[in-house]
Amino acid sequence: MATPLFYDSLTVRTQSHDYPIVITEDATSKDGSMAKQIAPYISGRQVLIVTNDTVAPLYLTALEEGLATDFTVKVCVLPDGEQYKNQSSIDKIYDALMAAHFNRDVTLIALGGGVVGDMTGFAAASFMRGVNFIQIPTTLLSQVDSSVGGKTGINHAQGKNMIGAFWQPKMVLADMSTLKTLPARELSAGIAEIIKYALIMDETFLTWLEINLPAMMTLDLAVLGEAVKRCCQYKAKVVAQDERESGVRALLNFGHTFGHVIETHQGYGNWLHGEAVAAGMMQAAELSQKMGWLTHDEVDRIKNVLMLANLPTTPPAIDIKTALDLMGHDKKVKHGQIRLILLKSIGSAILTNDFDDQLLSDVWSQHSV
């Protein structure tokens, strides 16, 4: 068995239970240790691996064969893409569980990116009112974003992530080697979420990123592993304070209210989530500048970091009325009023409805048709 070049882990504490995130390398290779590492977290003898048709050819066989000795292993391969993050895919998971005669002892394993993780988690939350699940995130975005927080769910035709549950995994295995097979656009999309943590929580991490982004973009796995670990720690700290997102956790949605408008308007899957968040963070930064909280230089610094990661810094052209109407569907609307996460300074975010509506319109109109 290959010895990983690095191996690190952290423990996430939640209301229901604590679980580890193991950050490692080469576990998913043929002679890797994937099955061995996750086996202790499988409680019964029944395993359903949920993956998609892009990830399956890369890592499924190693996982399936590694587990087959000790467990009854079934597989559910879904089509790849945000457009399949819907009830129909959840039904396919339920059908696979029922066809296998699996019961509440089953453990679901999500092998894939955020879409696979969110759907597998929701299926695990709702099958027989809740069964175990384990995440093996294979994209940078899911390694930093979906590994912590227990958010699971699917999209509704009228809005993203409208259906779901809070449901925590028993263990997360983040293998940095999977990033070698990740398309460049998706690597950048993951880095957008990493930059987000710097902007809302820690200015010194932004400085770290300004130095280390070139290494991350050229797949230095140790540096990527360090970034993933730091983000999981930031997120775990926030989630521990506010598991059900009634307060501080909402700040993690920085850039997302603008980003959701972009994703909904463009159709799921055309803009990657991280790309939409990148453009959305720029809009939020621009509004923060209009409010007098950020300087022009600080907004430029944010723009430059996003550009280092090959990320978009402007939204597509959307007319103002459509944009504002789509914002009204966002979950952060409270009593009919749009609330946004803005920056008081780099490293410090607030959730507020105390902004000038005209300034919000201006942020959209400078990019609109």
Add this chain to the structure above:
Amino acid sequence: MATPLFYDSLTVRTQSHDYPIVITEDATSKDGSMAKQIAPYISGRQVLIVTNDTVAPLYLTALEEGLATDFTVKVCVLPDGEQYKNQSSIDKIYDALMAAHFNRDVTLIALGGGVVGDMTGFAAASFMRGVNFIQIPTTLLSQVDSSVGGKTGINHAQGKNMIGAFWQPKMVLADMSTLKTLPARELSAGIAEIIKYALIMDETFLTWLEINLPAMMTLDLAVLGEAVKRCCQYKAKVVAQDERESGVRALLNFGHTFGHVIETHQGYGNWLHGEAVAAGMMQAAELSQKMGWLTHDEVDRIKNVLMLANLPTTPPAIDIKTALDLMGHDKKVKHGQIRLILLKSIGSAILTNDFDDQLLSDVWSQHSV
């Protein structure tokens, strides 16, 4: 406003929060106090009432008009029947929520029996990862069974209640007057669950029922209210010990493993749930007798109580292989072994796989084709 003839309440304690069950009379009448009683438990301004096409003509207008002054009220009327307890109905609830532009401040109100309550609860558990809900159970079964425990969910084509969540209401309003419009078969089906509590938990309650069943069958609302209160107390006690059904809570499924076979075999809706549970409790009692735990006289006593409530005491003819195969789909199968709830004596139940398979077959074969 009419003064209720009686008014009683109890508090249910759960891991997430405590909530009241208010047991009353005439609240649902036109000049009743339904809206006034539930309004304090609605947290935002948005209300979606979920009901079915049988209950809507009876009580919807009074509830809707009572709430319309203070809240934005929308309604989702589903077709009545266990056969509609499925994903398609949940999708209708989601669609109604999205069409109304409701967000996580919404409160869902379930106005109807157990099917409406289970589905509304699951929609509340999964819309935006969880919103408030209130139950107004209008059948005896749902008043005693669904008011406590937080079980919500829907059926899968291959099995009952396979999809769902544990999700607690903010308040339950059980109006005994709704039982006046309940079909006689459904009143009996509700009494089956009441008898269940006596059999598994309290022999003195069985004696109480032997005395009071005639009054319950002729709709003495005060006696029915007393029975509902006692059952909610029994159930609350069990659920407080074991909210997620890892131990003692499983005993509440007495008669249900046999009953599920009957319901699945006959097609949902042909046997009422309570009727299937009644026949299932007799089968469990017969197996308990074969195990040497109950006497012939005790089994007869159970049969006589069920007959006082006009309940079936034998299952329909189902061949043994089909019956045992259907039992394998039940959630109480652990590591592939069928576990059953049996009676050690009247008032004392156990969950066990320590029974002779031949005796289980005998219990089915004495009624099979």
